[in-house]
Amino acid sequence: MIYSQKTPATLILGIVFAAYGWAVKQGLLDGMLAYLGQTKNADEMVAIALTAGIVGIIAGIVQLFATAREGNFDYYLSTIAGALFILLVAAVVKWQFAPLVAILSKAMGTVGGTGKPIHKLLGLNYVVLGILSGIIIVNYFKIPSWAENGVRLSRLGLKTGVILLGALYSIAELAKLGQLSVVMIGFFVLGSVGMVLFIGARRHIPNSMGGVLSAGMGVCGVSATVAAAPVVQAKSTEIAYTIGTILLWGVLMMFIFPPLGHALGMGPVQFGAWAGTGILNSAQVAGAALAFQPDGIETLKVAEIFNITRVLFLPIIVLWLAVWYVKRESGAQTVNVGKVIVGKFPVFVLGFILVFALSSTGIFAPANHYKGKYFDNSNVSAKKMLSDGDVATLQAQVDKVQREDRTAALSRLMENRKVMSIDDDDTLRGLVNAKVLDKGANKILKKAHKAVRHTAKRVKKFRQLIVWFFAFGLVGLGMQITFASIKQAGGQPLFIGTIVGATKAVGALIVILLFVQETI
Amino acid sequence: MQTYERILLASHGTQGARAADTAAMSLCTSGAAIDHLEVVPDLWKGMMGDDWLNNASTRDIFGSYVESELGREVQQHIKKLENESAKKAIRYHPIVVLGKPTESLLEQATKHKYDLVVIGSPRPRGETGLRSRMHLDTLARGLSIPILIVPYPQ
Amino acid sequence: MAEPKYDRGSALSIFKSDRAEDFVALLIALVLVAVVVMFIPK
Numbered sequence: 001m002i003y004s005q006k007t008p009a010t011l012i013l014g015i016v017f018a019a020y021g022w023a024v025k026q027g028l029l030d031g032m033l034a035y036l037g038q039t040k041n042a043d044e045m046v047a048i049a050l051t052a053g054i055v056g057i058i059a060g061i062v063q064l065f066a067t068a069r070e071g072n073f074d075y076y077l078s079t080i081a082g083a084l085f086i087l088l089v090a091a092v093v094k095w096q097f098a099p100l101v102a103i104l105s106k107a108m109g110t111v112g113g114t115g116k117p118i119h120k121l122l123g124l125n126y127v128v129l130g131i132l133s134g135i136i137i138v139n140y141f142k143i144p145s146w147a148e149n150g151v152r153l154s155r156l157g158l159k160t161g162v163i164l165l166g167a168l169y170s171i172a173e174l175a176k177l178g179q180l181s182v183v184m185i186g187f188f189v190l191g192s193v194g195m196v197l198f199i200g201a202r203r204h205i206p207n208s209m210g211g212v213l214s215a216g217m218g219v220c221g222v223s224a225t226v227a228a229a230p231v232v233q234a235k236s237t238e239i240a241y242t243i244g245t246i247l248l249w250g251v252l253m254m255f256i257f258p259p260l261g262h263a264l265g266m267g268p269v270q271f272g273a274w275a276g277t278g279i280l281n282s283a284q285v286a287g288a289a290l291a292f293q294p295d296g297i298e299t300l301k302v303a304e305i306f307n308i309t310r311v312l313f314l315p316i317i318v319l320w321l322a323v324w325y326v327k328r329e330s331g332a333q334t335v336n337v338g339k340v341i342v343g344k345f346p347v348f349v350l351g352f353i354l355v356f357a358l359s360s361t362g363i364f365a366p367a368n369h370y371k372g373k374y375f376d377n378s379n380v381s382a383k384k385m386l387s388d389g390d391v392a393t394l395q396a397q398v399d400k401v402q403r404e405d406r407t408a409a410l411s412r413l414m415e416n417r418k419v420m421s422i423d424d425d426d427t428l429r430g431l432v433n434a435k436v437l438d439k440g441a442n443k444i445l446k447k448a449h450k451a452v453r454h455t456a457k458r459v460k461k462f463r464q465l466i467v468w469f470f471a472f473g474l475v476g477l478g479m480q481i482t483f484a485s486i487k488q489a490g491g492q493p494l495f496i497g498t499i500v501g502a503t504k505a506v507g508a509l510i511v512i513l514l515f516v517q518e519t520i
Numbered sequence: 521m522q523t524y525e526r527i528l529l530a531s532h533g534t535q536g537a538r539a540a541d542t543a544a545m546s547l548c549t550s551g552a553a554i555d556h557l558e559v560v561p562d563l564w565k566g567m568m569g570d571d572w573l574n575n576a577s578t579r580d581i582f583g584s585y586v587e588s589e590l591g592r593e594v595q596q597h598i599k600k601l602e603n604e605s606a607k608k609a610i611r612y613h614p615i616v617v618l619g620k621p622t623e624s625l626l627e628q629a630t631k632h633k634y635d636l637v638v639i640g641s642p643r644p645r646g647e648t649g650l651r652s653r654m655h656l657d658t659l660a661r662g663l664s665i666p667i668l669i670v671p672y673p674q
Numbered sequence: 675m676a677e678p679k680y681d682r683g684s685a686l687s688i689f690k691s692d693r694a695e696d697f698v699a700l701l702i703a704l705v706l707v708a709v710v711v712m713f714i715p716k
Contacts, residue, residue, distance in 0.1 A: 156689075159699035164706065227578050230585035236593065239586065240563075347696035355703060363711055458714045465706060484563035487651045 002068045003078035007146040010063050010081040013088060014056020021049030036099035044464060045095060048087075056084050082150015083472075085143075086479070089133050090126075090471045097133075098126035123258035127290040130471055131254070134478020143479060154476020158286070159348040161469030165304055166355030167364050167462045168297070174356065177269075177302060180516065181309040184277045184508065189313055192504050193218040193320075196496055205492050207328045209238040211321045213493050217500045219317050220310045221246040221281030227318050232325045237491070244488030245497040247481060250281030253505070258292040264513070268298035274512050275299075276306020278505035280497075283477045286470055297463050300470065311346050365456030375422040377452040384451035385417040390444045397437050406431045413445075419452045523549045524635040530557045530625045530654070532597065536640030536672045541601060543670040544638040550609035556601055557628050558594050558614060559621045561652035622655045626662045637667040644672055 023029050024045045033039045059080040068074050105119035119125070137143060143151060169177075196214035205213075211232030216225040222243055229239050257279065261271040275288040289303035358364075365374060386394075391414045401407050409427040412420050419425045429449060432442050489497075529544040531537030544554055564586060598614045605612035617624050629637060642653050659667060689695040 156695055156699055156702075159696060160702045160706075163699055163703040167707065226582040230581050234589075236586060236589045347693055348699050351696065351700035351703060354700070355707065358707065458710050461710050461714050465710075482563065482565075484561075484652070488563065490651065 002070055002074060003149055004063050004068050004074050005078070005081075005146045006064060006068075007081065008060070008064060009144065009146045010056055010084065011060025013081065013084040014053050014058070014060050016053075016088070017049045017056055017084070018053025021046050021053055024049065036096065036103070038095055038099055041095060045091075048091065048468070052084055052087055055080065079150040079153055082143075082147035083153050085147040085150060086134075086154065086472055086476045089137070090130055090468070090475045093130045093133055093475070094126040094471060098124070098129050101129065120262070121259050123255065123262075123291045125291055125294040127287055127294060127471065127474060128254065128258075130475040131287050131478035134475045135251075135481050138479045138481070139483045151476055151479050154473045154479070156473075157469045157476065158283075158473030159351075161466050161473060162304055162308070163348055163351035163355055164462055164466050164469065165297075165301060166352040166357075167359045168301055168459060168466075169356055169359065171360055173301075174305070177305040178309070180273060181276065181306045184273060184511070185306060185309045185313055187511075188277050188504055188508055189218045189310075189317065191507070192500050193317065195500050195503065197324075199496050199499065200492075203492060203496070205496075206235075206238075207325060208232045208234045209242075209492065211325050212238055213242050213496060215317055215321055216242045216246050217280060217497055217504070219314050220307075221250055221284075223282060223311075224314055224317065227314060228321055231318055231322045238493070240485070240488040241491045241493035242497070244486055244490065245493045246280050247486045248489045248494075249497065249501050250279065250284040251481065251486070253279045253501075254284040254287045254291065257288045257505075261292050264509075266512075268293060268296075269302050270512050270516050272299045272302025273306060273516055274505075274508055276303045276310070277508040277512075280501055280504075282307050282310060283474065287474050290467070290470060290474075297466060300466075308349055308352065311349060315345065364458045364462070373453050373455055375425060375452055376454055377418050377420065380418045380451045384447070386414070386444065386448060390447075391417070393441055393444060394437075397441050400436050401431065402436075406436075413448060419448050425449060425452060523547060524552060526553045526555070526632065526634050527636050527638055528555050528557060528625075528629055528632075528634040529638045530559065530621070530628075531638075531640055532558050532560075532594070534640070534643060536643050536670075538640075539673045540638050540640035540670045541604075543668065545604055545608060545610065547636070547638070547668075548608065548610045551611070553611040553613065554601075554605060555628070555632065555634070556598070556612065556614045557625060558597065558616045559624045560590055560594065560616065560618045561621060562619050563652055564590070564618075621652060622658050622662075625654065625659065629663055629665065634665055637663060637665060638670065639667065640670050641672045 024033070024042055030039070033042060038045075059077060063077065063081075101124050102117075102119050105117045105124070108118060110116055111118050111121055193214040196217050197210050200210035200213065212225055212229050212234040215228035215232075216222070218224065225239065225242050225246065228234075234242075257271075257275050261274065266274065271292050272289055275285050275292070279285045279288055285303050285307050286300065289300040290297070293299040394410065394414055398407065398410060401410060405427050409424040410431070412424060413428065419428065428445050431437070432445050432449075435442070437445070524547055527544050527548060529540060531540045548554060594616055598616075601614070602612055615628065617628075625637070625639070637659075639654055639659075642656075656669070689698065
């Protein structure tokens with residue numbers, strides 16, 4: 001079978017990317033970038049557009065002029081056009097469309113008494129718009145046939161993103177997030193599976209429907225439904241109802257969660273935990289996390305730990321349902337526990353752990369880094385030390401400080417002209433936030449803080465890469481959500497799913513607001 | 521009652537479709553032919569949605585499970601019609617396609633010279649089932665032969 | 675029923691098995707890690 005098509009599309013995509021990258025590099029688009037507020041992304045544009053451009057041009061020429069022969073080369077070559085197609089959608093949305101929407105929405109003013117423009121309220125940033133573009137393309141325009149083969153790469157993109165994410169955690173962070181996610185997921189998975197089976201029994205739904213629905217509601221939405229359907233021998237309509245319901249709620253929740261999170265003043269950890277527990281379908285968890293915080297990935301980091309925990313729960317649930325079903329139905333096949341676990345174990349989670357292990361050796365950032373920042377006061381240049389004038393300004397206001405630890409930290413700072421320890425740094429930051437001193441003094445303290453806090457450059461690069469892998473993957477997954485399947489939401493699964501899904505989202509929200517602290 | 525030589529029957533096992541089956545049978549005398557078009561809606565292709573966590577093997581098992589499940593439903597229906605038409609000495613020919621119901625029917629209608637197309641009515645509100653049905657408007661515009669829409673059984 | 679559209683992989687992935695997909699994802703990630711470590715100063 002020959003896969004690559006004699007289409008000029010790849011070459012054209014390559015030329016478009018290359019031309020765009022070149023234009024940005026030459027400064028031809030400076031005016032537009034400044035208008036869109038994208039000047040800070042110019043380097044990223046040049047790097048990505050030129051790379052994609054070169055790949056596209058070479059692949060395009062080979063596709064057009066060389067005779068295709070069946071084999072690996074032809075097979076993998078045929079995926080490039082589709083990959084560039086997804087990348088183009090992601091890039092246009094991230095660099096042009098989302099900034100434009102923000103500008104237009106700001107121009108329309110704030111909505112009612114909320115004090116926020118409409119795009120902030122609806123969370124219309126590049127991630128949400130990217131997924132939407134994917135959904136719109138597949139449902140209204142159809143994916144061009146030359147791109148179909150490459151759309152199948154979106155899962156690869158997401159998995160690579162998750163593996164790279166491993167580089168960003170410190171051991172302490174991972175341990176705490178891991179504990180939190182196991183407790184939350186464990187509780188809510190068991191809770192919702194139990195709830196579906198309970199409501200299902202009262203409404204007399206067949207066992208096969210209860211089984212497939214509880215898996216979908218409990219663990220990772222569509223993925224769990226796919227895994228559980230054959231085990232509980234679900235009827236075709238039951239599968240269609242369940243998947244339709246999950247997709248419908250998944251897409252809706254992706255729009256509802258982020259604005260609600262902002263309205264409730266949640267931080268990255270709280271929101272990540274909430275989305276990771278409450279959103280039914282796992283692809284939308286990542287979408288909602290990035291939608292909540294598009295400029296940083298603290299939320300995504302938290303949410304993905306929850307996602308990984310969910311994946312690890314999947315085989316357990318499938319096994320449980322298998323046992324449950326075998327007990328109830330005489331015709332059911334018994335299951336081989338070992339085979340299920342080996343067959344369902346996601347190897348990319350091991351990749352995540354491997355990269356995390358690499359990261360904890362300290363090759364990406366000093367081992368004591370926290371969220372990509374670390375404390376180091378050994379090389380503070382003379383220019384960044386406090387000047388005599390600075391010390392005099394601080395000295396004049398020392399009396400305003402009440403707390404002893406703050407006075408002590410302040411005096412050590414004045415004595416050494418730089419922050420001496422990580423604890424001092426935290427204490428002085430608290431002092432700044434408390435606004436005890438006047439503006440001038442606070443400015444000096446902030447300067448002293450900046451001199452000893454460093455962003456790890458490699459960690460920063462990883463963040464950029466990860467954001468792109470997720471954007472790529474999510475746009476591609478958007479291209480696989482069809483209205484025809486969402487429309488199948490119906491019957492008992494829609495009713496029970498709505499109750500259980502809403503209960504889970506609200507329950508998780510309450511638990512998180514009550515018990516989960518923002519600082520981890 | 522007028523009878524027909526060759527009827528194109530489009531139905532797939534729902535209650536409304538069963539009514540269409542019965543009507544098509546009664547419109548044929550012995551020796552007449554029924555081409556039975558059974559459309560498996562292509563929405564199934566989108567049914568794995570945006571699952572990205574499962575292994576390929578899990579997806580394969582799901583895919584072949586759904587296929588065999590759909591196949592079983594289709595076969596049951598066909599078997600039943602086959603028996604009924606054998607009793608009445610009607611030549612019965614099943615056609616199974618994967619696609620969109622309306623488009624598939626229009627396409628099949630051009631393949632032979634049919635006297636009549638028989639379909640069931642859309643299911644009444646409140647009845648459950650897949651959301652994939654004939655667009656009557658498109659059919660009315662696209663067909664060049666008469667169409668009979670059999671009322672939903674009370 | 676439907677004609678096979680791809681003689682390898684599935685409609686969802688270009689790889690024959692997810693194990694392969696996972697390993698390729700790991701490979702890409704490791705290559706990127708190596709590139710970052712080589713070209714970006716700590």
